[in-house]
Amino acid sequence: MASLEGNFKNLHHLFGAYLHQDWSTEGETLSDVFEKSKALQNLSEGMRREAESLLAEEYDNKFLDDIFFGQWGAGYEPEADGLDDWHHVLREIVRYTEVE
Numbered sequence: 116m117a118s119l120e121g122n123f124k125n126l127h128h129l130f131g132a133y134l135h136q137d138w139s140t141e142g143e144t145l146s147d148v149f150e151k152s153k154a155l156q157n158l159s160e161g162m163r164r165e166a167e168s169l170l171a172e173e174y175d176n177k178f179l180d181d182i183f184f185g186q187w188g189a190g191y192e193p194e195a196d197g198l199d200d201w202h203h204v205l206r207e208i209v210r211y212t213e214v215e
Contacts, residue, residue, distance in 0.1 A: 123169070125161035129208075130183055136190035144196050145204065149211040159212035166208040176200045 133141045133148050133155065142148040149155055155162070169179070179201035183189040193204050 123165045125158045126165045126169070126208075127187055128158065129155065129162060130187040130189040130191070134183075134189045134191035136188070138189075138191045145191070145198070145207055146211065163209050163212035166205040166212070170202065170205050170209070176202065179205075 133152065134145075138148070142151050183191075183201065191204075193200055196204075198204055198207065
């Protein structure tokens, strides 16, 4: 799984820098985090591609949990934000990063 970090560097940055253990300091919801951070806007195209790629792989939620929590040190929990699972989070990331 070491290659996942390299293949998903924008998402890795999102989870490490924004959705960390104290992620709520960045915003109250995932939507807030995206709205408040100008820096994330610069990474949006890469994050969207990477989220779409993870969704296309059809990994199960446990596998994604192991990546985001176990390897990338995320503290964000989808259920606390009213989202069903990591697939829902990835779909929301795609939505928030769509070019208007």
